[in-house]
Every structure is written in C-alpha cells, then in structure tokens.
Amino acid sequence: MxxxxxxxxxxxxxxxxxxxxxxxxxxxxxxxxxxxxxxxxxxxxxxxxxxxxxxxxxxxxxxxxxxxxxxxxxxxxxxxxxxxxIPEIFNYMRRAEYARKIAEKNVLNAIIETEERERKRFAKDLHDGLGPLLSTVKMSVSALMKTEKDEKNLEIIKNTDHVINEAIKSIKEISNNLSPHVLTNFGLASAVKNFTDKINETKVVEINVDSTIYKQRFPTNIEVVLYRTICELVNNSLQHGNAKNIRINLTSTDSILDLIYEDNGKGFDVSKVLQENTSGTGLRNMISRIESVNGTYKFESKSKIGFKATFSIHIGRKHDKT
Structure with a gap:
C-alpha cells in the first residue's frame, strides 16, 4: 500500500x-x-x-x-x-541581457539627443524670434523718450524701457540655459565655469571649480550629460541642501573623465532617497544618464555632513581642443 x-x-x-x-x-x-x-x-x-x-x-x-x-x-x-x-541556454540569456542593456542605452541616448536638439531649437527661436522684436520695441521706446517733454509720460517711458531691457536679458539667460553656447563652442570646463560664475554673483553660495580639462574636448553626448548633471547637482544643493560652499573638480586621464562634486549642505540618506518615488527621481535620472555614456557613479552623504558625488566616464583617448 x-x-x-x-x-x-x-x-x-x-x-x-x-x-x-x-x-x-x-x-x-x-x-x-x-x-x-x-x-x-x-x-x-x-x-x-x-x-x-x-x-x-x-x-x-x-x-x-x-x-x-x-x-x-x-x-x-x-x-x-x-x-x-545546456550552457547554450545561459549563453543565450547573457546575450539577451546584453542586447537589452544596449537597447536601453540606445533609447536613452536617443532621448537625450532629441531633448538637446529641441532645447537648441527652442533657444534659437527665442533668441532669433522674440529677441529682435523686443529690440525693435526698445528702439521705438528710446526714440519716444527723446521726443517726450512731459515729466510723467517720460517716467512711464523710462520704466517701460527698463522692463524691456530686463525682458531682453531674461530671454538671453533662458536661451543660454536651454542650450549654452559656451558648451558648444568652448567645451565642458568653460561651460561649467561660466555657469558657476553667474551663480557666484548672487553671493548666495560660493562655488569653486578646479579643472585640468579647459583645453580638452570630449564627445558631445558626454559633455552634455556631465553639464546637465552638474547643473542639477548645484540646483539640488541650493534648493534642498542649503549649501553655502560647493566644490567641483573635473580631471581626465588617458581614458577616464572624472567629476567630483562636494557640498557642505545638510546631507541626506542616499539609499532612502533612491527608494522614494518622488524625491529620488532626480538622482535616478542622473544615474541613467551617466550609465548611458558608460559611466560609473558613487554617492556619499549623511545627515548634517554634506553630499559628495563621484562620476567616472570611459572616454578612450584624450581629445585636444581645436
């Protein structure tokens, strides 16, 4: 039984x-x-x-x-x-996983390229379209200012001229933030220095940039990804970390481009933030962008001791500035 x-x-x-x-x-x-x-x-x-x-x-x-x-x-x-x-099954699975990662990387690169292309188009439309219109209005207001004799009307015209000047300045800043010409023409280090100098003018925070790559150029996608990463890190330090000092270090060897970013803000629990659906989105997007250009990353932070991010990107050989 x-x-x-x-x-x-x-x-x-x-x-x-x-x-x-x-x-x-x-x-x-x-x-x-x-x-x-x-x-x-x-x-x-x-x-x-x-x-x-x-x-x-x-x-x-x-x-x-x-x-x-x-x-x-x-x-x-x-x-x-x-x-x-049976090893052929495991080989097939490894190939499939590798192909999936390559496909994801290609999709992300396409998204980044499309985003940058749209940024450039929008910046050009602002600069070449709205900019000349405001300049024409400014010329007309300036001409009216010369002929107006009434003090009250003259004061109104002066205020209008001031507002137009601010609008023209804002358009230039928006256009530059969307697609910084310094990054396109002079490279990553110069663009970062230009960006941080403008922030330093506000006296809200002191940003120090140390770089050995002012005379070097890198593939466009790498420069764009690192520039956007630095901009987002600075924005996070100011908005969430209340940092007063920020240090940015950009260096490269024959095959590696390194970025070290440090601030003295209030810090946070990195693992906890990455697990959250809302506050961790920025860091996760940053990680995806860095990985799309064959980069590695490391985040270090604890409450009240600041934040440190280290990025290393494989670039092959050095690219001299032309």
Missing amino acids: LRYIALIISIVLQLVAVVVALRLTKVTKYKISWILISAGFVFMAFRYLIDLFQYMNRPRLEELVVLNDWISVLISIFIASGVII
Whole structure:
C-alpha cells in the first residue's frame, strides 16, 4: 500500500515537472538542450506509469521490465545530453541581457539627443524670434523718450524701457540655459565655469571649480550629460541642501573623465532617497544618464555632513581642443 501511495505521488510530481518543463521550452526559445531535458522528464513520467501498471497487475510482465530498462537508458541519454549542452541556454540569456542593456542605452541616448536638439531649437527661436522684436520695441521706446517733454509720460517711458531691457536679458539667460553656447563652442570646463560664475554673483553660495580639462574636448553626448548633471547637482544643493560652499573638480586621464562634486549642505540618506518615488527621481535620472555614456557613479552623504558625488566616464583617448 505504501509503495502504491509513493508511486501515485511520484507520478503526480513528475507530471507537474513535465508541464513546467514544456512551458519553459518556449521561454528558452526551443533550445535543443532544454528539449532533451524535457523529453527526459516525459519518459520519467511514462516509466512511473509502467511501474504503477506492473504493481496493479501481477505477476510482472518480462516485456514491461525490459521496456522499463530501455526507457531508463533513454532518460539517461536525454538528460545527460541536455546537461552537457545546456550552457547554450545561459549563453543565450547573457546575450539577451546584453542586447537589452544596449537597447536601453540606445533609447536613452536617443532621448537625450532629441531633448538637446529641441532645447537648441527652442533657444534659437527665442533668441532669433522674440529677441529682435523686443529690440525693435526698445528702439521705438528710446526714440519716444527723446521726443517726450512731459515729466510723467517720460517716467512711464523710462520704466517701460527698463522692463524691456530686463525682458531682453531674461530671454538671453533662458536661451543660454536651454542650450549654452559656451558648451558648444568652448567645451565642458568653460561651460561649467561660466555657469558657476553667474551663480557666484548672487553671493548666495560660493562655488569653486578646479579643472585640468579647459583645453580638452570630449564627445558631445558626454559633455552634455556631465553639464546637465552638474547643473542639477548645484540646483539640488541650493534648493534642498542649503549649501553655502560647493566644490567641483573635473580631471581626465588617458581614458577616464572624472567629476567630483562636494557640498557642505545638510546631507541626506542616499539609499532612502533612491527608494522614494518622488524625491529620488532626480538622482535616478542622473544615474541613467551617466550609465548611458558608460559611466560609473558613487554617492556619499549623511545627515548634517554634506553630499559628495563621484562620476567616472570611459572616454578612450584624450581629445585636444581645436
């Protein structure tokens, strides 16, 4: 009776294994190694059915004993062959994972390139479209200022001229922030220095930039990613960290471009922020951008001791400024 129960349990478990194995055949893209292993499971189930039949119908038939032995041989052949060539499944999975990462990187690079292209287009439209219109209005107001004699009207015209000047200045700043011409024309270090100098003028924070790459240029996507990363880090330090001092270090070797960013803000729990859906979005986007250019990153921060970010990007050989 116990043997009968054991055979029933074995048959049920073996049939479950057969079903799972057959379903995984599609997942493994019908690789021959898994088909052989699945066939081994099928014959195992068949052999247990023969054992059950023999148990329920005595005496034992010699023909079924011989058949059972040969099925055991087939099972051994199928499973041994499958195990021997199963590394192809793991190789396939590694290739699929590598292809997925490459595809994700290409998609992200395409998004970044499209975003930068749209930024440049919008900045150009602002500068070349709205800028000249405001300049024309300013010329008209300036001409009116020269002919107006009434003091009240003259004061209104002066105020209008001042507002127009502020509007023209704002458009230039917005256009430059959208697509900094310094980055395009002079490179990463110069663009970062230009950006931080404007912030230093506010006296809200002191930003020190140390760089050895003023005479070097790098692939456009790398310069754009690092420039946007630095801008976002500075913005985070001011808005969330209440930092008063920021240090940015840009250096490169023959094959690596390094960025070290430090502030003396209030700090935060990096792992906790990265797990949050809202506050961690900026850091996760930053990580995705850095990884899209084959970069690595490291964040260090604790409450009340500031924040430090280190980025390293593989660039191949150095690129001299032309």
